[in-house]
Amino acid sequence: MYAHVDINNCYVNCECLFDPSLIGKVVVILSNNDGCVISRSNEAKAKGIRMADAEFMVRRLLAECGAAVFSSNYALYASMSARLMNNLARYTYKLMVYSIDEAFLALADMLGIDLEKLAKTISENVMKFTGLPITVGIGPTMALAKLANKAAKKAGLPWLVLDTETRIAEAVENFPVEDVWGIGHAYYEKLKTYGIRTAHDFRELKADFVRQEMTVQGWRLHQELWGKPCNVIRDVADRSKGIESSQSFNSYQTELAPLEEAIAMHAATVALKLRQQKSMAMQLTIYLRTNKHNVKHDQHYPSLTVKISFAANSTHQLTLVAVQAVRAIFQPGYNYLKAGVRATGIIPEGEVQFNMFNTYEHSREQKLSELMDEMNSRYGRGTLRLAADSFERKWAMKQEFLSKQYTTDWKHIITTN
Structure with missing residues (x-):
């Protein structure tokens, strides 16, 4: 026998858990850059608000029914x-x-x-x-x-x-x-x-x-x-699909510097996910996207897949490869709206093929990555990062309705008087 479990209206109920006053109200959660509806309370469904409705199209309806609107709080x-x-x-x-x-x-x-x-x-x-x-x-x-x-x-x-x-x-x-x-x-x-x-x-x-x-x-x-099992529950990550980190910007990016910062951030995220599942990647794909819905702008969807000389999951190594790749595919004159990094050719840590002629300092890179993970786990994600990943992140996605980080930030922990 098998059981399948899922959270009802997941994102909405995560918000309601820390703000019980939302229970029974029209609540919607918006996607990256507050673009469209990705989670709704049952009350919102009853009002006719549908999944993937663009925010600007239902803005008046949300106001009329006094809806509580939130940006996606993925950390929570x-x-x-x-x-x-x-x-x-x-x-x-x-x-x-x-x-x-x-x-x-x-x-x-x-x-x-x-x-x-x-x-x-x-x-x-x-x-x-x-x-x-x-x-x-x-x-x-x-x-x-x-x-x-x-x-x-x-x-x-x-x-x-x-x-x-x-x-x-x-x-x-x-x-x-x-x-x-x-x-x-x-x-x-x-x-x-x-x-x-x-x-x-x-x-x-x-x-x-x-x-x-x-x-x-x-x-x-x-x-x-017909009750005849053909699928198998796997207790390890499915490495065949790859690992990806991407994000739309809050405004068009036309310069290389902010794109490098964004790619560095995504490379660090991919590296962390690889370490968490005890895997390494043999190649990275870096890509940029313009806004396909804006016909007034010239379109450009460049990407580059780079074979890593030594399978890696260190933040330093993957960031180095990713930043070099985005420099190769960037072209001035385009309005880029999205950037991403995808790791493929994923193998378990224990199956890495060493090369006696390679100068890559595997043990040193692993220790540095472990130190970063320990510091960020203790003091909060992003406390320690590479210089290529700017702290300002002026290009970060728009989140005008973001709730507090109730479980991941000491400043936002709920206290009683």
Whole structure:
């Protein structure tokens, strides 16, 4: 059996946790640069505010209903996510963090265990120890656990257990096929041409037909909906996808210096993520983007992938490579709105191939990075950084409605009089 857990309206409820006066009100969270809506309270949904609505398009509606508007406070959300995952770990021997607000738990052969009671315990204890409302879905496969979670939300339930064929059949009967985990837009459009509207309809297709029309991935999903596990919970990071850090600017950047600072910051973030998952990268991709929505400006989307001579995860080494790369791709005369760094060719630390002719001081770089991590962990992220990463960051994204750093800044910790 598997469990799928996620936080209800994650970003909104993180804000409500530290400001209970927001409970029951229209609350929305905006994306980078306060561009569009990325999280809504149930009250906001009832007012017709949709995901990805541009802020300027719903500004009047938000004002009319007295909405509380917040910029994305990723430091706060990541901190609360870590607390959630630490609490979930006690219920499983293998936990897979799927995103900032959701995870899969392996429950093995829960013979003799009351799954309803287990789901109730997880839900109540997470609320007790973190203050975050969650939904729990349990099923014999990861796809069915995810489906159970969504079905529970649609029904307004805190949890749903699909442990018998009867319960599974009832859950898939009218479940929209486009909401099934793994059914993307392309698959949905293809299935719609065959009259497939629900998860039940999809299950009724012949397995060979599914494999032919939707490749092996679609076939695995089809098997999972019949209760036959094809996916595996991984207790280590998936290194195949790479690690990326990017951000839009608060205004157009036309000079090289601020772009170097931004790229240095992203390289440091990527390096930290690599160290946290005990990995190293063999190549970096650095890219710049202009605003594709502004047709008045000339467009430019340069990128450069650099093979690192020695697999690394040190802030100094990755920043050096990244800054040199952005100098190579930058062209004056363009209005850049976004910059990013992506690490690929990721391998475990223990699998690094050493080279006796390489002058790279691996042990020294590791010690320096460990020192930076220790200092930043003790005194706050960004306390110690490279000179290439400016402290001013005049190019930083717009966050006009940012809440306090309740869990990551001593100055913002809530106190009582």
